[in-house]
Amino acid sequence: MSNATLPALSGYLRADGRKGIRNVVAVAYTVECAHHVARLIVNAFPGQEVHLIGFPGCYPNDYADRMMRRLATHPNVGATLIVSLGCESFNRRGLEEEVAASGRPVHTITIQQNRGTRSSVADGVEWVRWARETLDTQQRVPMRLDELVVATICGGSDSTSGITANPAVGVAFDQLVAAGAACIFEETGELVGCEFHMKRRAATPELGEAIVACVNKAAHYYTVLGHGSFAPGNADGGLTTLEEKSLGAYAKSGASPISGILKPGDVPETGGLYLLDVVPDGEVRFGFPNISDNAEIVELIACGAHVTLFTTGRGSVVGSAIAPVIKVCANPDTYERLSEDMDVNAGRILTGAASLAQVGGEIVDLVAQVANGAQSCSEALGHQEFILTYKQFEASGPGCFPLKAA
Amino acid sequence: MSHPTIPSAPRLLLMAPEDNCLIARTPLAAGEALEIDGAPVTLPENVPLGYKVARRALKTGDKVLRYGAIIGTVTADVPPGAMLHTHNLVSDYIPTYTLVSDAHSFIGSTH
Numbered sequence: 001m002s003n004a005t006l007p008a009l010s011g012y013l014r015a016d017g018r019k020g021i022r023n024v025v026a027v028a029y030t031v032e033c034a035h036h037v038a039r040l041i042v043n044a045f046p047g048q049e050v051h052l053i054g055f056p057g058c059y060p061n062d063y064a065d066r067m068m069r070r071l072a073t074h075p076n077v078g079a080t081l082i083v084s085l086g087c088e089s090f091n092r093r094g095l096e097e098e099v100a101a102s103g104r105p106v107h108t109i110t111i112q113q114n115r116g117t118r119s120s121v122a123d124g125v126e127w128v129r130w131a132r133e134t135l136d137t138q139q140r141v142p143m144r145l146d147e148l149v150v151a152t153i154c155g156g157s158d159s160t161s162g163i164t165a166n167p168a169v170g171v172a173f174d175q176l177v178a179a180g181a182a183c184i185f186e187e188t189g190e191l192v193g194c195e196f197h198m199k200r201r202a203a204t205p206e207l208g209e210a211i212v213a214c215v216n217k218a219a220h221y222y223t224v225l226g227h228g229s230f231a232p233g234n235a236d237g238g239l240t241t242l243e244e245k246s247l248g249a250y251a252k253s254g255a256s257p258i259s260g261i262l263k264p265g266d267v268p269e270t271g272g273l274y275l276l277d278v279v280p281d282g283e284v285r286f287g288f289p290n291i292s293d294n295a296e297i298v299e300l301i302a303c304g305a306h307v308t309l310f311t312t313g314r315g316s317v318v319g320s321a322i323a324p325v326i327k328v329c330a331n332p333d334t335y336e337r338l339s340e341d342m343d344v345n346a347g348r349i350l351t352g353a354a355s356l357a358q359v360g361g362e363i364v365d366l367v368a369q370v371a372n373g374a375q376s377c378s379e380a381l382g383h384q385e386f387i388l389t390y391k392q393f394e395a396s397g398p399g400c401f402p403l404k405a406a
Numbered sequence: 407m408s409h410p411t412i413p414s415a416p417r418l419l420l421m422a423p424e425d426n427c428l429i430a431r432t433p434l435a436a437g438e439a440l441e442i443d444g445a446p447v448t449l450p451e452n453v454p455l456g457y458k459v460a461r462r463a464l465k466t467g468d469k470v471l472r473y474g475a476i477i478g479t480v481t482a483d484v485p486p487g488a489m490l491h492t493h494n495l496v497s498d499y500i501p502t503y504t505l506v507s508d509a510h511s512f513i514g515s516t517h
Binding site: 158159160162163192193194197219222223227228230235237238240241242243244247248251313331332333350351 | 419421429431454455456457458472473475476477478490491492495496497498499500501
């Protein structure tokens with residue numbers, strides 16, 4: 001395990017100083033009623049960097065509004081087409097203004113004022129073709145590792161996840177954090193039982209208290225809902241309890257000090273290790289915090305993540321819109337069954353064919369390759385999953401960002 | 407959190423020295439003779455890859471440790487080498503939901 005050979009990176013420079021590792025045209029629907037039109041526009045560009053995002057709800061929601069603004073101005077996004085029905089509550093004008101202020105090309109198609117489905121699709125395709133041609137002339141510039149944001153999530157966990165893939169990502173995270181990158185781990189609902197371990201790693205005592213409060217909030221939320229973040233497949237894979245799953249998931253965070261807690265849409269201002277708090281604030285409402293893995297991946301991306309390391313034991317195949325997903329497979333049997341979907345075979349740690357340090361190093365190398373434009377498996381297979389639902393958050397407290405940049 | 411080490415029995419993983427469960431590195435068959443901490447044990451049942459077995463005799467109410475941390479409470483007496491799963495180990499936080507045949511049911515309960 002060596003930090004000396006981390007490769008040089010390149011990315012697309014944005015007006016806010018951040019750099020993107022992809023140059024995506026985002027097509028954003030602002031209510032489910034505009035989803036089909038937006039999808040038909042995206043479908044006209046198979047195999048190209050044109051990705052579908054959107055919010056299905058017709059009722060207003062501050063969280064969804066903030067998420068859409070962060071996503072439409074994510075460093076991996078070069079231009080945004082907004083597709084609105086016309087009568088929904090979503091603040092499409094506010095979104096358009098924010099994207100325009102970020103220096104990106106933006107255009108809004110309102111279906112009710114644009115002669116319906118066929119005309120809206122035709123106009124959307126024409127605009128995206130223009131945006132695509134514009135973005136394709138942009139050149140990549142050198143990018144430093146401390147400009148990179150890497151996230152991790154686990155999905156379809158089994159008993160091997162906490163032995164192989166998760167600690168291997170932890171090794172990779174330690175190297176990336178040491179090199180100045182911002183790294184984000186998640187799911188306070190899957191860290192129930194780990195709160196006092198995490199408290200000891202907090203950069204300040206105030207942050208330690210905030211971490212414990214954050215996990216208590218998650219435990220309460222899931223208890224009220226009557227169902228922990230634990231799927232039947234987790235038990236089929238040998239995991240018995242939520243706290244066992246949590247301890248395995250926690251290994252993804254590595255051993256670096258924890259620099260802060262993020263809420264969805266908070267972008268870390270400096271490098272370091274961050275915990276993403278995905279559980280809503282206030283009384284329990286709107287249902288399960290994240291209805292499936294992609295809801296969480298979208299939140300990690302809204303925090304500025306350029307790339308997500310997805311560990312899986314049972315074998316998830318998802319990718320994401322906007323930011324590539326790298327699959328780290330924990331279970332050697334699963335890897336054999338689903339190798340076309342898996343980027344890294346961490347099951348070799350279990351069979352003795354590779355060490356934890358070797359696989360951790362492979363993950364770091366792959367992050368650099370994908371950052372420089374190589375496609376991850378899910379990306380090459382066209383996976384662009386996206387989910388955004390209702391939530392409610394209060395602003396992050398001062399204890400959550402003890403290491404703000406001066 | 408400590409990294410995995412391979413104990414005397416090469417097919418079982420000990421995640422932390424204080425743990426009272428071991429993890430199957432490969433699928434293990436009922437009747438297989440293994441050594442756990444120097445003592446011979448004949449496996450009473452098949453153990454799939456990644457599943458847990460008791461490292462020593464456990465009694466109802468004992469806490470199970472994996473990674474050196476508590477992962478739940480035992481609901482029946484368990485002999486060394488027997489599998490630990492939803493039939494004899496429950497969460498101290500939130501019950502585990504699992505699919506049984508085609509029917510949905512909750513297994514275990516909180517303490």
